[in-house]
Amino acid sequence: LAKTTQPISMDSYEGQEVNITCSHNNIATNDYITWYQQFPSQGPRFIIQGYKTKVTNEVASLFIPADRKSSTLSLPRVSLSDTAVYYCLVHTGGFKTIFGAGTRLFVKA
């Protein structure tokens, strides 16, 4: 399983766009990239998943360069309620799963 590296924490202000980058240098050909959000004392919640290029849904965008050795989660116009921990995962088929340490995002008013 590919190991992921993310910044430990980030600060932002309401209304700003936040980009969190994840490094996964040894990603395998069949690996997908998945991001989760977790609030204190709650289970992680799926945000977005992608394989290459760009994926967008109603809450976020995921940018994956051609070499796939990194990915960037983009949260448009964050609000206070986006304060959470964000995890990047790289794995195949969802069997054995390794969560990294995650990025603690703090959104300020």
Add this chain to the structure above:
Amino acid sequence: EAQVTQNPRYLITVTGKKLTVTCSQNMNHEYMSWYRQDPGLGLRQIYYSMNVEVTDKGDVPEGYKVSRKEKRNFPLILESPSPNQTSLYFCASSSPLRTGDNEQFFGPGTRLTVL
């Protein structure tokens, strides 16, 4: 409502007293998994199951047992709990083979304290 349920939500017990944390999902998912979360260590996978009667170890299986006799249930068993198993436990399920993605649905968590 599609969901993963865990019971109990909170449990305080003593060393050596066997306990079971139940997990149930109503989404007909093949895949189920248990994680523990500790401060500074993130989420670590304990066991997972690809389908009925098929289970495998995650990263931290020592001290735990699981069973998958029915598709919807995946109980976590601590035969002889120890204080180092004090943690927040999450159960999750997904259907990676059917949907092609890995969206895991997590339960609300079980906070376990072993004295």
